[in-house]
Amino acid sequence: MFGRLMPTEGKFFDLFNQHADLCVKGSKEMLALMTNFDDLENRVHAIEGVEKQADAVTYNTIELLHKTFITPLDRDDIHKLITRMDDILDLLEDAGQTISLYDIREVTPEAKRLAELCVACTEKVKVAVGMLHNMNNSRDILTVCEEIDRLESDADHVMRAAMSKLFRDEPDVRTLIKLKAIYELLETVTDRCEDVANIIEGIVVENA
Template sequence: MIFGKLLPKDGNFFELFNEHGQYIVAGARSFMSMVQNYEDKVQREKFASEVDAAEHSADKVTAEVNRLLHRTFITPLDREQIHGLINSMDDILDLLQDSSEVMALYDVQHVTEDVVRLCEISLKCCERVQHAVTLLPKLNVPEITEAALKTCEEIDRLESDADRVMRSAMSRLFREEADTRELIKLKAIYEHLETISDRCEDVANLIEGIVLENS
């Protein structure tokens, strides 16, 4: 496989991956800020709008990558790897946006400590995804290869942490929440938030495969 820049007229897949990764982190940070300021309706709506903006911007990058695949004869990675990676990255932001919308549609009035904890893990996962993506152009360097694999392992551990937090949250919810409507709302939110880390793990698995194949 060829690592490096494509012909100037064809742009650069790695730059687009990195741009998308930056939008993932921006969306995750805005979502975290929304949760931290949830009691303030004005701030909540402001940060929710930022999540939407990040998702829309990332969609444009995804579309550009897919267009570029059709125009480029020689690609720096296998075509299926490029297609799978950018679409898996896009799934992360889609879920962040979905989670924000679910909280608004369900008219959630307050967030629990478990929601905050799951958001914190999601943000860490997103930051590690973005870091792993920045390493892709340099996989011919052994130290970079090792760093990429280590980052993927960190994402796997964070996903396991999210699983544990959600199981604990669900157990507490069914033991302590007497209001059935609140129980249904929070259950759905917990599941959405935990799935964000699952999608980050999907990206990590793809990157790990790319690293092992090209190192």
């Protein structure tokens, strides 16, 4: 039954893939921003543009969900998956805007490392989402989800070390507050990627 429904509403998987592509694009823009602050405002603007594109994909997915009588996945799973994916780009946009508003002029190695882990997580999300249309991929999908979990754990470790160093070594309270906010936003991006992985794992268990 599940396999027969796939061709009928494959549009959902196309939309998931479009959104996953945008998640990767947004995270790479964030890493580029963290690598070179010389083009800060243009990078922030680029992230905002990607987020708006992702909002449109999310809207189209939910609109299609309301119009579709028989869906290839559980309706609640479709809604949770696309909204959690959208959270990823919302947080990346928040991080970019916060860097701009706080007038941060240089990046720490820890912030750059968190941005790198955001890219790695979103790339794995893209891989997992790209295989979701075919439950014959279930074993590979679960393996990728485990990799996302490991990357999120890596981000936790980086975050804890960054916070320890920040509170130990940063004498300026304003700088401390600014960097703490950036660390938290970037680490939360990896949390949302893990949420997406958990949703995908649940879909696989239900449908494989």
